[in-house]
Amino acid sequence: MNTAAAVADFRRYPLIFAMTAAAPLTDRVHVTWADGRTSPFHHPWLRDNCPCAQCVYSVTREQVLEIVDVPEDMAPSTIHLDGEGCLCVDWQDGHQSRFDPGWLRAHAYDDQSRAERLANKPRRHLWQHDLQLPVFEHAALMDDAEALLQWLLAVRDIGLTQVRSVPTEPGSLKQIAQRISFIRESNFGVLFNVQSKADADSNAYTAFNLPLHSDLPTRELQPGLQFLHCLVNDADGGESIFVDGFAIAETLRQEDPDAFDALCQIPVEFRNKDRHSDYRYLAPIIALDALGQVSEIRMANFLRGPFDTSVEQMPRLYHAYRRFIALTREPHFRLARRLEPGQLWCFDNRRTLHARNAFDPASGARHFQGCYVDRDELLSRILVLQR
Amino acid sequence: MNTAAAVADFRRYPLIFAMTAAAPLTDRVHVTWADGRTSPFHHPWLRDNCPCAQCVYSVTREQVLEIVDVPEDMAPSTIHLDGEGCLCVDWQDGHQSRFDPGWLRAHAYDDQSRAERLANKPRRHLWQHDLQLPVFEHAALMDDAEALLQWLLAVRDIGLTQVRSVPTEPGSLKQIAQRISFIRESNFGVLFNVQSKADADSNAYTAFNLPLHSDLPTRELQPGLQFLHCLVNDADGGESIFVDGFAIAETLRQEDPDAFDALCQIPVEFRNKDRHSDYRYLAPIIALDALGQVSEIRMANFLRGPFDTSVEQMPRLYHAYRRFIALTREPHFRLARRLEPGQLWCFDNRRTLHARNAFDPASGARHFQGCYVDRDELLSRILVLQR
Numbered sequence: 001m002n003t004a005a006a007v008a009d010f011r012r013y014p015l016i017f018a019m020t021a022a023a024p025l026t027d028r029v030h031v032t033w034a035d036g037r038t039s040p041f042h043h044p045w046l047r048d049n050c051p052c053a054q055c056v057y058s059v060t061r062e063q064v065l066e067i068v069d070v071p072e073d074m075a076p077s078t079i080h081l082d083g084e085g086c087l088c089v090d091w092q093d094g095h096q097s098r099f100d101p102g103w104l105r106a107h108a109y110d111d112q113s114r115a116e117r118l119a120n121k122p123r124r125h126l127w128q129h130d131l132q133l134p135v136f137e138h139a140a141l142m143d144d145a146e147a148l149l150q151w152l153l154a155v156r157d158i159g160l161t162q163v164r165s166v167p168t169e170p171g172s173l174k175q176i177a178q179r180i181s182f183i184r185e186s187n188f189g190v191l192f193n194v195q196s197k198a199d200a201d202s203n204a205y206t207a208f209n210l211p212l213h214s215d216l217p218t219r220e221l222q223p224g225l226q227f228l229h230c231l232v233n234d235a236d237g238g239e240s241i242f243v244d245g246f247a248i249a250e251t252l253r254q255e256d257p258d259a260f261d262a263l264c265q266i267p268v269e270f271r272n273k274d275r276h277s278d279y280r281y282l283a284p285i286i287a288l289d290a291l292g293q294v295s296e297i298r299m300a301n302f303l304r305g306p307f308d309t310s311v312e313q314m315p316r317l318y319h320a321y322r323r324f325i326a327l328t329r330e331p332h333f334r335l336a337r338r339l340e341p342g343q344l345w346c347f348d349n350r351r352t353l354h355a356r357n358a359f360d361p362a363s364g365a366r367h368f369q370g371c372y373v374d375r376d377e378l379l380s381r382i383l384v385l386q387r
Numbered sequence: 388m389n390t391a392a393a394v395a396d397f398r399r400y401p402l403i404f405a406m407t408a409a410a411p412l413t414d415r416v417h418v419t420w421a422d423g424r425t426s427p428f429h430h431p432w433l434r435d436n437c438p439c440a441q442c443v444y445s446v447t448r449e450q451v452l453e454i455v456d457v458p459e460d461m462a463p464s465t466i467h468l469d470g471e472g473c474l475c476v477d478w479q480d481g482h483q484s485r486f487d488p489g490w491l492r493a494h495a496y497d498d499q500s501r502a503e504r505l506a507n508k509p510r511r512h513l514w515q516h517d518l519q520l521p522v523f524e525h526a527a528l529m530d531d532a533e534a535l536l537q538w539l540l541a542v543r544d545i546g547l548t549q550v551r552s553v554p555t556e557p558g559s560l561k562q563i564a565q566r567i568s569f570i571r572e573s574n575f576g577v578l579f580n581v582q583s584k585a586d587a588d589s590n591a592y593t594a595f596n597l598p599l600h601s602d603l604p605t606r607e608l609q610p611g612l613q614f615l616h617c618l619v620n621d622a623d624g625g626e627s628i629f630v631d632g633f634a635i636a637e638t639l640r641q642e643d644p645d646a647f648d649a650l651c652q653i654p655v656e657f658r659n660k661d662r663h664s665d666y667r668y669l670a671p672i673i674a675l676d677a678l679g680q681v682s683e684i685r686m687a688n689f690l691r692g693p694f695d696t697s698v699e700q701m702p703r704l705y706h707a708y709r710r711f712i713a714l715t716r717e718p719h720f721r722l723a724r725r726l727e728p729g730q731l732w733c734f735d736n737r738r739t740l741h742a743r744n745a746f747d748p749a750s751g752a753r754h755f756q757g758c759y760v761d762r763d764e765l766l767s768r769i770l771v772l773q774r
Contacts, residue, residue, distance in 0.1 A: 010660050027702065040698050044705040049693050061660070062590045062689040066598055067705070068712040107693045109701065117695075181664075185569045187767075203449045211453055219763045221608035267677060273397050273448070277568075278770035279763055282677075290654055290669075302449040306436050306494045308504075311427050314496065315414065318431040318454070325455040376606045376666055380574075383665035 010061075010387060013102035018085050029079055031087065031104070039108035043075050046089055049107070050097035118291075124351075125158050126247040129332050134158055138166045141179060148179055149385040151346075152378060155225060159348035160242050160335070166229060168341050173229040173369050176344070181377030184223055186216060187277045194228070194368040196361045201274040203302045207235075207361045212243055212328040212353035213300035215372070217270040218279040222298060222350050224375030229344040234364025240345060241355040243333045245297035248353075249286050252324060253294075259320035264288055266317050269305035270298065280305070285324065296350040301325070328353060339368070350375070397774060400489035405472050416466055418474065418491070426495035430462050433476055436494070437484035505678075511738075512545050513634040516719050521545055525553045528566060535566055536772040538733075539765060542612060546735035547629055547722070553616060555728050560616040560756050563731070568764035571610055573603060574664045581615065581755035583748045588661040590689045594622075594748045599630055599715040599740035600687035602759070604657040605666040609685060609737050611762030616731040621751025627732060628742040630720045632684035635740075636673050639711060646707035651675055653704050656692035657685065667692070672711065683737040688712070715740060726755070737762070 021032040028040045048067045050056075055065040076089045087099040105113070134154040140147035141163065154161045166172055173191060177183050183190050188202075196207040203210060216222050228240070253260040263285040272279045287296035309317055327333065336357075339345065347354065349372070359366055408419040415427045435454045437443075442452040463476045474486040492500070521541040527534035528550065541548045553559055560578060564570050570577050575589075583594040590597060603609050615627070640647040650672040659666045674683035696704055714720065723744075726732065734741065736759070746753055 010662075010665060042701050042705070044709075045694060045701060048705075057590060057593070057595070060587050060590050060593065060689075063691065064590070064595070064689070066688050066712060068709050068716070072706075072709060107695070109695055110698060114695070114697070181574070182572045185572070187568070200447050203444060203447050203451070206444070206447065208444070208451065220761070273770075275397075276771060277767045278397060278774075279767050280770070281763070301453050302447075302451070304450065307432060308494070308496055308501065310501070311497060314429050314432060318429070318435075319459075322431075322455050322459060325453060329455070374607070376668070380664045380666045383660075383667070384663065387665075 013100060013106045015085070015102045016105055017101075019081055019087060019101050019104070022079050022081055022087055024076060024079055027075075029076070029087070029089070031108075033105065037108075037110065037112055039105075039110040039113060041104075041108075044070075044072070045109075046076075046097060046099070047074055047091065047095075049099075050095070051099070051103075052095075052097060054095075055097075122153075122157055124246065126250065127158065127160075127244045127335075128247060129335050131158070131160065131244075131335055133335070133337075134161045136161060136163050138163055138176065141176060145385055149382065152180065152382050152385070155346055155348060156378060156382065159244065159246075159351040161346050162337075163344045163346060164342065166342050166344050168231045170231060170367075170369060173227055173344065173371055177227055177371050177373055180225070180373050180381050182373075184372040184374050186219075186223075186372065187279075190371065192370050194370055195366065196359075202272065207238075207359050209358040210356045211301050211325075212241065212355040213302070214245075214297055214353060215300075215349050216272075216279075217283075217298040217300045218272040218281050218303055220281055220283075221374070222296065223372030224348065224350060225346060225373045225378055226349040226354070226370060227344055227346050227372070228339070228354075228368050228370045230339040230341050230368050232365045232367040233339060233341055235359040235361060235366040236363040237357050238359030238366055239336050239338045239357045241334055241336045241357065242345075242347065243328050243335070243353050245299070245328075245351050245353045246294045248324065248327045248333055249294045249297060251327060252320075256320075256323060258316070259323050260286070262313070262316050262320035263324060266309050266313055268298075268307060268317075270300060270303045271305045272303050285321070297353060298350075299324075299353060348375075400487060400493045402472070402489045403492055404488075406468055406474060406488050406491070409466050409468055409474055411463060411466055414462075416463070416474070416476070418495075420492065424495075424497065424499055426492075426497040426500060428491075428495075431457075431459070432496075433463075433484060433486070434461055434478065434482075436486070437482070438486070438490075439482075439484060441482075442484075509540075509544055511633065513637065514545065514547075514631045514722075515634060516722050518545070518547065518631075518722055520722070520724075521548045523548060523550050525550055525563065528563060532772055536769065539567065539769050539772070542733055542735060543765060543769065546631065546633075546738040548733050549724075550731045550733060551729065553729050553731050555618045557618060557754075557756060560614055560731065560758055564614055564758050564760055567612070567760050567768050569760075571759040571761050573606075573610070573759065574666075577758065579757050581757055582753065583746075589659065594625075594746050596745040597743045598688050598712075599628065599742040600689070601632075601685060601740060602687075602736050603659075603666075604670075604685040604687050605659040605668050605690055607668055607670075608761070609683070610759030611735065611737060612733060612760045612765055613736040613741070613757060614731055614733050614760070615726070615741075615755050615757045617726040617728050617755050619752045619754040620726060620728055622746040622748060622753040623750040624744050625746030625753055626723050626725045626744045628721050628723045628744065629732075629734065630715050630722070630740050632686070632715075632738050632740045633681045635711065635714045635720055636681045636684060638714060639707075643707075643710060645703070646710050647673070649700070649703050649707035650711060653696050653700060655685075655694065655704075657687060657690045658692045659690050672708070684740060685737075686711075686740060735762075 017034040289295040404421040676682040
């Protein structure tokens, strides 16, 4: 059994269906599987994915071969299925490749195989005000890999979670965030303190209400996850409010497709500047992935620059922007909770917009700490925990 | 003179042309300037950009007004130009706005004004093997804000620079990178050591040649700037090679537009995985900005996963990929230099692909340190230095 391919990417590729036949065509090998599916594999694809020790360096599991070093018309001289069910290709230049059937099926690119992989991708769960909030216990997340995985899957698929019984010493947030990976630094520091300050360099550091927003829309890549940890909360007001930005975007797409398109197409500048920094980034408010699914909301009214689009588009943009903001204010989208000391929010900053009611700094102390971890780190950690 | 707007974003908006007239239309105000240009400003745009202390919090310079709090059909009751040349708008609800003419001209969105701003954007300089390498002295960059600015402009517009007379103590790289901003951490650390290792977790940490690539194509946002600092280089071989990925992409666009389109359209997965991490990211190799200009190259053959596209597209993708790689190998694109101790490269990791010739670890020691700083930080630092 050729396990080189499986080792090569830290995954197992169990045999699901055997290959029953492999037929050589002019530009490809045509494989038939035990369930009747047929998968073409073009010659360059097979040569490029040869898992042998000459083509892949076994220590790093990284490819050494570059396909451009093989002639463009390289073809097999013979192919066969061996006694262990592997596809063996003898190339015209004498090179030999051997493909494990589990690996080959997992990477087949016939329409049916591709549709199957797509259907198996994780699905997000859209939510409204009545979300059953996913709550996790700090001690379990620190000790138990399975609890950690369940938390991270909820962050990925729901985008809003709460953790309880977190120590209230300043800096405690670091340990729990580092259960995922390193923290993403910003000009506000590694951990940032959310307190009302006289010399605030952002409205976040005042006692004002903050409208629903994503953090750091002024950066090319908005932080993936945001943590907000409550150390002290003796002040009146200051409740946290969340909406599922993806649910709002989908609602807008249904009720006013042109407004939705405007927010997907017209770039808007977000800005954050103080004496030492001057961040500006221009992007549409709604980003779509390659499948047309909403993949990101970029929104913070207080960090937005003047709209700069053509005279023809300007009324359309204002109409769409107003409608989006109006939707974020509809009660059936809004989940409101007061965070108590020892609790923290962990949410998808690019999906779940967050807001804060105004609080009264004269009524008592209020001290939250926050930090960011990027989506890359979340997804990597999930894959490692799932191995 | 109303300077609130100018203060609001740490820029000065000098008066270039005065307003000579402001005419009220149904949905907009029509401004005429002393040079004859005319600029429409829609009512919501004017109300949204009111710089008064009620609408913008003066300490943070961030907007408090949300346009959705103003009726969609809000219109001026009267408008006039005051004695200081400002546009004054009295709104139907009694609110008053006053717009500085320098600020208003800088943000006008008539076609001519928008084209003018576009034309004034920084331009990249494409290069080939005969680039006059921009070289900077470490001491000047550490002390002199003007030298620092010149360096950062070269990084932004050319994408490849060298710094000389850098101390060769390990960690010295940190100080120079932090002249821009904080360093972007990765799973390889804050500073990474480029040395040949027996237990390499990337081909970068072997003595192999490395083909032309960008670093961390496995992450959603590839690092903006890469630094490589030479501490010791007694080994034979190991020359650095650079190509301007944007120049190569433009060449491909000219000679084979369909291959160019394939690399812009078909996403490719890049992977980097070890015992503790499993990063995967799917994106096209060439990214374009909103104007159709090449804005990013994502490329590392040794981190690439199997191509996964439709049967119809697969030969097209292989053809395009081969052609791109073949272009990176053409001598007239390639600049090769051996880095000596005390020298460092700082280059645009998303534009300037880098390679390393194989070296002979038995012939002598070789120790480089590297780190990353993101494009956001570079652009912010340039804007602050230019104030």
